[in-house]
Amino acid sequence: xxxxxxxxxxxxxxxxxxxxxxxxxxxxxxxxxxxxxxxxxxxxxxxxxxxxxxxxxxxxxxxxxxxxxxxxxxxxxxxxxxxxxxxxxxxxxxxxxxxxxxxxxxxxxxxxxxxxxxxxxxxxxxxxxxxxxxxxxxxxxxxxxxxxxxxxxxxxxxxxxxxxxxxxxxxxxxxxxxxxxxxxxxxxxxxxxxxxxxxxxxxxxxxxxxxxxxxxxxxxxxxxxxxxxxxxxxxxxxxxxxxxxxxxxxxxxxxxxxxxxxxxxxxxxxxxxxxxxxxxxxxxxxxxxxxxxxxxxxxxxxxxxxxxxxxxxxxxxxxxxxxxxxxxxxxxxxxxxxxxxxxxxxxxxxxxxxxxxxxxxxxxxxxxxxxxxxxxxxxxxxxxxxxxxxxxxxxxxxxxxxxxxxxxxxxxxxxxxxxxxxxxxxxxxxxxxxxxxxxxxxxxxxxxxxxxxxxxxxxxxxxxxxxxxxxxxxxxxxxxxxxxxxxxxxxxxxxxxxxxxxxxxxxxxxxxxxxxxxxxxxxxxxxxxxxxxxxxxxxxxxxxxxxxxxxxxxxxxxxxxxxxxxxxxxxxxxxxxxxxxxxxxxxxxxxxxxxxxxxxxxxxxxxxxxxxxxxxxxxxxxxxxxxxxxxxxxxxxxxxxxxxxxxxxxxxxxxxxxxxxxxxxxxxxxxxxxxxxxxxxxxxxxxxxxxxxxxxxxxxxxxxxxxxxxxxxxxxxxxxxxxxxxxxxxxxxxxxxxxxxxxxxxxxxxxxxxxxxxxxxxxxxxxxxxxxxxxxxxxxxxxxxxxxxxxxxxxxxxxxxxxxxxxxxx
Numbered sequence: 001x002x003x004x005x006x007x008x009x010x011x012x013x014x015x016x017x018x019x020x021x022x023x024x025x026x027x028x029x030x031x032x033x034x035x036x037x038x039x040x041x042x043x044x045x046x047x048x049x050x051x052x053x054x055x056x057x058x059x060x061x062x063x064x065x066x067x068x069x070x071x072x073x074x075x076x077x078x079x080x081x082x083x084x085x086x087x088x089x090x091x092x093x094x095x096x097x098x099x100x101x102x103x104x105x106x107x108x109x110x111x112x113x114x115x116x117x118x119x120x121x122x123x124x125x126x127x128x129x130x131x132x133x134x135x136x137x138x139x140x141x142x143x144x145x146x147x148x149x150x151x152x153x154x155x156x157x158x159x160x161x162x163x164x165x166x167x168x169x170x171x172x173x174x175x176x177x178x179x180x181x182x183x184x185x186x187x188x189x190x191x192x193x194x195x196x197x198x199x200x201x202x203x204x205x206x207x208x209x210x211x212x213x214x215x216x217x218x219x220x221x222x223x224x225x226x227x228x229x230x231x232x233x234x235x236x237x238x239x240x241x242x243x244x245x246x247x248x249x250x251x252x253x254x255x256x257x258x259x260x261x262x263x264x265x266x267x268x269x270x271x272x273x274x275x276x277x278x279x280x281x282x283x284x285x286x287x288x289x290x291x292x293x294x295x296x297x298x299x300x301x302x303x304x305x306x307x308x309x310x311x312x313x314x315x316x317x318x319x320x321x322x323x324x325x326x327x328x329x330x331x332x333x334x335x336x337x338x339x340x341x342x343x344x345x346x347x348x349x350x351x352x353x354x355x356x357x358x359x360x361x362x363x364x365x366x367x368x369x370x371x372x373x374x375x376x377x378x379x380x381x382x383x384x385x386x387x388x389x390x391x392x393x394x395x396x397x398x399x400x401x402x403x404x405x406x407x408x409x410x411x412x413x414x415x416x417x418x419x420x421x422x423x424x425x426x427x428x429x430x431x432x433x434x435x436x437x438x439x440x441x442x443x444x445x446x447x448x449x450x451x452x453x454x455x456x457x458x459x460x461x462x463x464x465x466x467x468x469x470x471x472x473x474x475x476x477x478x479x480x481x482x483x484x485x486x487x488x489x490x491x492x493x494x495x496x497x498x499x500x501x502x503x504x505x506x507x508x509x510x511x512x513x514x515x516x517x518x519x520x521x522x523x524x525x526x527x528x529x530x531x532x533x534x535x536x537x538x539x540x541x542x543x544x545x546x547x548x549x550x551x552x553x554x555x556x557x558x559x560x561x562x563x564x565x566x567x568x569x570x571x572x573x574x575x576x577x578x579x580x581x582x583x584x585x586x587x588x589x590x591x592x593x594x595x596x597x598x599x600x601x602x603x604x605x606x607x608x609x610x611x612x613x614x615x616x617x618x619x620x621x622x623x624x625x626x627x628x629x630x631x632x633x634x635x636x637x638x639x640x641x642x643x644x645x646x647x648x649x650x651x652x653x654x655x656x657x658x659x660x661x662x663x664x665x666x667x668x669x670x671x672x673x674x675x676x677x678x679x680x681x682x683x684x685x686x687x688x689x690x691x692x693x694x695x696x697x698x699x700x701x702x703x704x705x706x707x708x709x710x711x712x713x714x715x716x717x718x719x720x721x722x723x724x725x726x727x728x729x730x731x732x733x734x735x736x737x738x739x740x741x742x743x744x745x746x747x748x749x750x751x752x753x754x755x756x757x758x759x760x761x762x763x764x765x766x767x768x769x770x771x772x773x774x775x776x777x778x779x780x781x782x783x784x785x786x787x788x789x790x791x792x793x794x795x796x797x798x799x800x801x802x803x804x805x806x807x808x809x810x
Contacts, residue, residue, distance in 0.1 A: 007306030011299040011354050018355035025352050029223040036227030037234065039244050041145065055606040056580070060596025063465040064557060066550035073134050075151065076169040077101075078449040080127035083163070093160040094128060100154045101132060106147050108133045127453035134172075148176040152442065169446030177441040189245055190222060193252045193735045197728050201256070204724050205263075213356045214263055217348035218255025222248055225341035232340070238333045245748055246334075246678075249736045251341045253729035254316065254686065258309045258349035260728070261693055264721040265305045266357065269297040294361050298354050306350060308696045311633040312689035313346035315626050319685035322622040328610040331618070331677065397768070398715035402708040405773035412770045416649045416761075422656025425663050427670035428570070428608065461496070461559035462567055462599035464583050466592040471553025472498070473515040476508035479556070482590045486558055489582050491575065494561035501544035514542040520553070521546035556590075567601035570670065576605035608673055615677050622681060626688055634695055635786040642774050643695070647687045650766045651680050654758030662750060671750050678751060683758045686729065690722045690767040698775060699783070707779060711772050719768055726763025730756040 014021055079094055081087070086094075098110050110132050134147060148168065155166050194215060201211030229247070233239050270293075320342070323335035401408050437444035464486070472479055479498050486495045499506045506514075517534055518524060521543050528539040548557055564575035580597050587595035623644055630640035655676055662671060697718050701710035737752030775782055 003307050004303050007310075007350075008299060008303040010306065010350055011302035014302070014351050014354035015295050015298055015358045018358045021351055021355035022359065025217075025220050025348065029220050032224045032227040037230040039226035039230045039233075039239065039247075042230045042233035042239050055603075055610065056596065057598055057602040057606050060463070060465055060598040060602070063467055063555065063594060063596045064463060064598055066552065066555045067547065067557065073172060074170060075132040075134055075148075075172055076446065076450060077130040077132055077151075077155075077166065078127060078169055078446050078453070079130075079164060079166045080449050080453060081163055082165065085126050086128060086164075087161065089161045090164050091128075093158065093164065094130075094166075097155065097158045097160070097166065098130070100158045101151060104150050104154055106134045106150065108135055127449060129450070129453075144172055145176050145180075148173050165445070165449065167442050167446030167449060169443060169450045173443035173446065174437045177438050177443045180438075180441075188739050189248050189736055190252070192739060193249055193732045194219060196731045196735055197252060197256050200724070200728055200731060204260075204720075209360060210263065213360050214259035214353070215252075215256055216356055217259060217352045218252045218345065220352065221255050221341065221345040221348045222251045225251060225337075225344045228340050228344070229337040232336060237336055238329060239337060240330065240333075242748055242751065243334050243337050245736055246751070247337055247341050249732040249752075250316075250338060250682075251345050253732035254313070254342060254689070255345040255349065256728045257689060257725035258312065258345065259353055260721055260725045261305050261309055261312075262301055262349065262353055263357070264718075264724075265301040266297050268717060269300050269304075270294060295358050298357050302350065302354050304700075305693075307633065308692050309349055310346065311629060312692050313342050313349075315629050315688040315692070316342045316685040318625045318629060319622050319681050322618050322625055323681070325618055325621060326614040327617075328607065328614050330607075331611070331614055331674070393719075397719065398712040398772070401715065401769065401772050402712050402776050405776040408769055408773040409777065412765060412773075413649070415765070416653040419653035419656045420649075422658075422660040422664075423652055424656075425659040426655065426676070427659075427663060428673040461494075462562055462579070462597060462601055464558045464560060464586070465596045465598060466556045466558075466587055466590055467594040468554050468556065468590070468592055472549055472556060473512050473553055476512040478508075478590050479511060480508045482556070482558070482586055485586045485589050486560060489586075491563055491579055491582050492560040493563045495558055496548075496560075497558040498545045498548040498556060501541065501548055506541065506545075511542070511545065514538065518542060520551045521549065522551045562601060564601075567599055567604075572601040573604045573608065576602050611673055611677065618677075619680055622684060626684055630688065630691070633692055634699065634783075636783045638778065638784045639695060639775075639782050642778075643688065643691045643771065644684070646691070646766050646770055646774075647684050647762070649770075650687065650758060650762040651683050654683065654754060654761055655679055657757055657761075658750070658754040661753075671754075675750055675754055679754055679758060682755055683762060686759060687762045687767070690725065690763065691771065693722060694718050694767060694771060695775075698772075707782075708776060711775055715768065715772050722767055723763055726759055726767075730759040730763070733759065 079086070079090070079097075081090060101107055101110060110130055132151065151168060155168075160166065197215055197218075198208075198211050201214055202208055205211055205214075225247070226244075229237070229239060317339045320335045320338040323331045326332045437447050466482065468478065483495065483497055483499050486492055486497075499508070499511060514534065515521070518539070524539070524543045524546070528534070528536045532539065534542075548559075549555070562572050562575060562579065564572045566572060576597070580602070583595050583597050627640040627644055630643055631637055634640065658671065658675070658679075694714060697714040698710055701713045704710075705713060733752045733756040735752075737749045737756065
């Protein structure tokens with residue numbers, strides 16, 4: 001099958017049916033926005049939700065199932081008076097609110113944890129805390145938002161005295177508010193990235209209309225691919241905010257890059273078509289020509305670079321799909337969204353962009369014809385100023401590279417090697433994701449009240465679960481043994497369990513006696529029975545033990561505070577192996593048959609371990625897949641080796657530079673744990689885009705010229721394209737870093753800045769300096785085992801190949 005014939009046919013269809021093609025894409029964008037969910041509505045910001053089922057913390061969670069809390073989630077609700085203690089009217093309003101909240105279908109029950117005690121925050125009784133227990137949201141990705149919005153709706157509908165604040169707090173409310181903030185943030189990233197790209201394109205082309213035409217396919221791809229990914233999320237795909245933001249900048253950056261590949265080739269084709277050995281004709285003389293030669297240039301260009309664009313997109317798609325091999329679903333679930341988005345972007349670049357370029361030619365011709373009829377021969381308007389098309393700087397650089405390939409290659413390797421040393425400063429952090437409520441949100445106000453009046457409620461305990469052969473009330477001494485062993489451990493600074501559920505201590509015999517009198521604690525009514533033999537205080541104390549002993553008495557849990565610090569911090573995560581070892585030791589003392597550790601710290605530790613294993617497994621597969629694609633497009637087994645090696649060099653240098661900037665100079669505790677992984681995958685995929693463009697052009701020129709001249713010619717005509725594309729892509733990632741800075745998104749900031757640095761180094765140094773010098777040194781071995789035949793040159797050897805002064809495409 002003739003590949004050129006395929007792209008030629010595609011170009012002819014797009015140019016001939018240009019208006020129909022534009023209409024199809026517009027209808028597709030409108031339909032996707034109207035009929036499918038938005039991407040921001042399905043994101044999940046908690047990394048622990050992406051754990052595989054075989055992670056140790058997930059096994060511990062299964063051990064805790066007998067407590068019956070797996071299907072109920074707590075939503076803290078805090079009510080506080082701005083000054084003074086709560087009044088009788090406040091209490092009545094809160095009682096009415098509880099009744100109102102119970103009408104919400106998702107609410108199972110509400111627990112009143114009581115009023116605040118006297119503290120530095122204010123007088124006793126100034127605030128009241130409730131826990132609204134709700135059913136676990138189902139498969140609907142919008143269930144959490146609907147739940148919180150429903151509860152807040154009930155709160156607003158319930159009258160309350162002036163000065164009484166009521167807010168939701170906790171992880172669910174925070175996540176919903178983060179999701180809404182992410183939706184706005186996603187729009188900001190899209191707008192600012194588009195604005196930056198337009199500015200860069202106007203500076204490159206010196207034409208506003210051409211800049212907009214180049215960007216339009218990428219914008220429509222964002223509009224269409226986002227809802228497509230959201231629809232997939234409704235069928236089980238998990239999407240993180242990071243995936244949402246990266247997808248936006250990836251589509252805008254890569255889509256614009258593909259547009260640049262085509263537009264620059266069209267400009268070149270127009271210049272070749274009218275070259276007569278002297279200076280190019282004026283813009284207006286060319287515009288008075290029939291339009292067919294210009295449209296033929298579009299078709300020829302899509303024929304020439306269609307394969308490069310397709311394989312460039314294919315490398316990105318292939319690299320992203322290798323993520324499906326990850327055992328960490330967070331990685332695996334990145335592959336499908338990115339593959340969908342790049343697939344849409346490729347289709348837009350091959351069909352919509354040629355149609356838009358052809359439409360622009362028609363509109364420019366009509367506008368200038370009318371202008372000439374009214375005012376005679378016009379001067380160039382500011383928005384129509386065209387570039388000169390000169391690439392003198394890259395011609396000079398290319399000449400020096402082919403003359404001095406060894407010094408060029410060695411100096412580059414020394415430079416990148418020095419930066420790579422900075423990798424030793426890398427430390428992983430940011431495992432838990434952003435748990436801070438967005439500033440000004442309802443959950444932020446609730447968290448502030450919770451921390452102020454109920455500091456003990458803001459603790460984040462770790463759960464230790466033990467499974468026994470016999471019920472604990474048959475052998476209550478095991479509870480005393482386990483409690484004492486845990487309290488004696490230096491790893492825990494607080495231990496709460498069956499013998500001290502609310503602070504007051506029971507003895508093992510007292511616990512057994514209460515069980516004999518009252519039965520399983522889990523089944524007791526909140527109100528003590530009238531005429532009972534057990535005092536109300538003892539009744540409520542024993543009833544509280546139901547949170548720590550399963551109904552059958554064979555599963556026991558303790559809630560502990562970690563001496564290493566907050567479970568969301570890296571220090572606590574590093575203490576997890578010791579905590580698990582200590583839990584196993586205590587299990588042996590209690591003669592438990594199984595044990596486990598659940599909570600945030602162990603979940604984050606498991607995330608780290610799974611992530612590191614995936615890094616070792618997926619990177620070789622990604623290298624192999626990309627290498628095969630490069631071998632196919634370049635018809636060579638040698639070139640892919642050093643092209644992939646060049647990506648590895650730029651990756652290590654970029655990661656080292658990021659570590660030096662953020663950790664050594666910026667004082668950061670570390671970089672987000674998946675940064676090395678994402679950097680490698682993105683730089684491998686995106687870096688090979690430019691490799692393919694440069695190498696396919698070298699191969700094309702080598703059919704007509706000696707290799708050194710072919711390299712010089714290819715670098716001269718692609719240097720501006722590659723650097724322009726790199727600036728666009730790096731600029732998009734910089735926008736991601738800047739916009740995310742204000743939302744607690746240090747993870748996204750690190751990713752955006754590190755990828756921008758890597759792309760800039762790859763663009764200006766690796767792709768345009770190291771790769772060409774390597775090609776010159778290898779000579780004919782670049783194309784082994786294929787043989788490169790020489791065609792009859794279009795222009796006699798030695799004749800200068802002047803580039804056009806101006807052209808109607810830009």
